[in-house]
Amino acid sequence: MVTDPYATLGVGREATPDEIKSAYRKLARRYHPDVNPDNPEAEEKFKEIGQAYSILGDEEKKARYDQYGVTDDQPGAGGPGGEYFGAGTNINDLFEQFFGGFGGTGFGGGRGTGRDGDDVRADTTVTLHEVLTGTQRTIKYRRMAVCDHCQGEGAEPGTPVETCGTCNGRGAVMRVANTILGQVQTQTxxxxxxxxGKTIQTPCKECSGRKVKVQDAEVDITVPPGVDDGITLRVAGRGNDGVDGGTPGDLYVVISVQETPGTWRDNLDLHRVVEISYIQAVLGDKISVDALDGKIELKLDAGTQPEATSRVRGRGLPRLRGTGRGDFVVHWRLVVPKKVNEEQVAALKAFAEASGEKMPEAEDGGLLGGLFGKKKRKK
Ligand SMILES: [Zn+2]
Ligand SMILES: [Zn+2]
Known part of the structure; x- marks a missing residue:
C-alpha cells in the first residue's frame, strides 16, 4: 500500500501536474513488468507507482489526499481496498494512456516501443452566426504520415534489411543502473x-529513412454551438503518425471567431451598436435590428438618451455544450450631423426659440461661423 504517493513518485508537494505525470512516466517505464520479467520486487514497485499516480494524477483524489493525508484505498480510510488497481489491469489502462498500448506484446516480444507521433495544430475561423448554430468544417492541414513508398519500413523497397548487431534483433539491451534502491538491472x-531490431542499408528515397513524410491531410470536424475565440477541438489520432508501432499524435483545431465591427460578446451576451438620429431619439421610433437569427423589431422610446441600451432576452449566444442563450444587447448611439444646410439651421433656430433656448454664437470655426462667418466670405 502506498502511504505517501509523493515519496513514491519522488516529487515534492508543490509539483505541477506535468511534473507528476513526467515522474510517473519515468518510473513506470523503469519498473514495467515487461522490462523486468519474473521480478516480483519490480512488479510490486510498479503497482505502487500506479497507485501513487492514481491519486496524484486525479485532481479530486489529490485534493483529498492533500487535505486528509489518506486515500480511499488505504486501510482505515473506510473505502474498499484496491479501488483503483484491484484487478491489476487498470495499471495497464493507465500505462496505455501514455504509451499507446504495447503492454504485453511490445517489450515482451523483443520489439521497441516505437516513437509516438507529435500533436499537430490547425486553425479555422467561424462566423458569429456559426457560433449560434454550430457548423461542419473540413480542415485541410499537413502532417507527418507513414511513407507510402516504403510503407513505414524506412528501407528502399527491394534493398536488404539486416538484423541489428547491437541487440541481435531483440530491440532491447540490458543495462545496470545505480539507483537509490541499489543496483537495478533494466532493459532499455x-x-x-x-x-x-533491424538496420537498414539503403534508406527509402522518399522519406530518407525517416519512415514518415509530410503529406496533405483532411479531416471533417463538427464545431459545436457556443464556441468562443481560442477554443480548441481535439481530433484523436489525426496528428503525426508514429513510427515503428508508436501511436499517432492528436490534431488540435484552434477556433477563431470572426470579428464583426460594432459587435462584441460578453460571455453569452452579444452586444451591438446601432446608430440613431437626434429626431429618432427625441420622438422615438420602431427600428429593425439584424440579430444572429433574423431581424428583431425594437421600439425606441421617445426621449431616448445617448448611450442608452435595449436588452432582448434569449437572443444572444448559446452555451457551449449546454442549454439556454444569452441576451442580445443593443447600444443606441446618437449620431449628431456633421453638416447642416441653411434650411436646417433656420429650423434649428425655430426649435431653439420654441424651446426658449438662445441660439449659440460661434465666432469662427463653429458651424454657424462656417456657414455665415467671415472666414467663409473671405474664400
Ligand atoms: Zn519511405
Ligand atoms: Zn538493436
Whole structure:
C-alpha cells in the first residue's frame, strides 16, 4: 500500500501536474513488468507507482489526499481496498494512456516501443452566426504520415534489411543502473536500432529513412454551438503518425471567431451598436435590428438618451455544450450631423426659440461661423 504517493513518485508537494505525470512516466517505464520479467520486487514497485499516480494524477483524489493525508484505498480510510488497481489491469489502462498500448506484446516480444507521433495544430475561423448554430468544417492541414513508398519500413523497397548487431534483433539491451534502491538491472531500448531490431542499408528515397513524410491531410470536424475565440477541438489520432508501432499524435483545431465591427460578446451576451438620429431619439421610433437569427423589431422610446441600451432576452449566444442563450444587447448611439444646410439651421433656430433656448454664437470655426462667418466670405 502506498502511504505517501509523493515519496513514491519522488516529487515534492508543490509539483505541477506535468511534473507528476513526467515522474510517473519515468518510473513506470523503469519498473514495467515487461522490462523486468519474473521480478516480483519490480512488479510490486510498479503497482505502487500506479497507485501513487492514481491519486496524484486525479485532481479530486489529490485534493483529498492533500487535505486528509489518506486515500480511499488505504486501510482505515473506510473505502474498499484496491479501488483503483484491484484487478491489476487498470495499471495497464493507465500505462496505455501514455504509451499507446504495447503492454504485453511490445517489450515482451523483443520489439521497441516505437516513437509516438507529435500533436499537430490547425486553425479555422467561424462566423458569429456559426457560433449560434454550430457548423461542419473540413480542415485541410499537413502532417507527418507513414511513407507510402516504403510503407513505414524506412528501407528502399527491394534493398536488404539486416538484423541489428547491437541487440541481435531483440530491440532491447540490458543495462545496470545505480539507483537509490541499489543496483537495478533494466532493459532499455537498443540505441542502435531504436528498438526495431533491424538496420537498414539503403534508406527509402522518399522519406530518407525517416519512415514518415509530410503529406496533405483532411479531416471533417463538427464545431459545436457556443464556441468562443481560442477554443480548441481535439481530433484523436489525426496528428503525426508514429513510427515503428508508436501511436499517432492528436490534431488540435484552434477556433477563431470572426470579428464583426460594432459587435462584441460578453460571455453569452452579444452586444451591438446601432446608430440613431437626434429626431429618432427625441420622438422615438420602431427600428429593425439584424440579430444572429433574423431581424428583431425594437421600439425606441421617445426621449431616448445617448448611450442608452435595449436588452432582448434569449437572443444572444448559446452555451457551449449546454442549454439556454444569452441576451442580445443593443447600444443606441446618437449620431449628431456633421453638416447642416441653411434650411436646417433656420429650423434649428425655430426649435431653439420654441424651446426658449438662445441660439449659440460661434465666432469662427463653429458651424454657424462656417456657414455665415467671415472666414467663409473671405474664400
Ligand atoms: Zn519511405
Ligand atoms: Zn538493436
Amino acid at each position: 531500448t537498443c540505441p542502435t536500432c531504436r528498438g526495431v
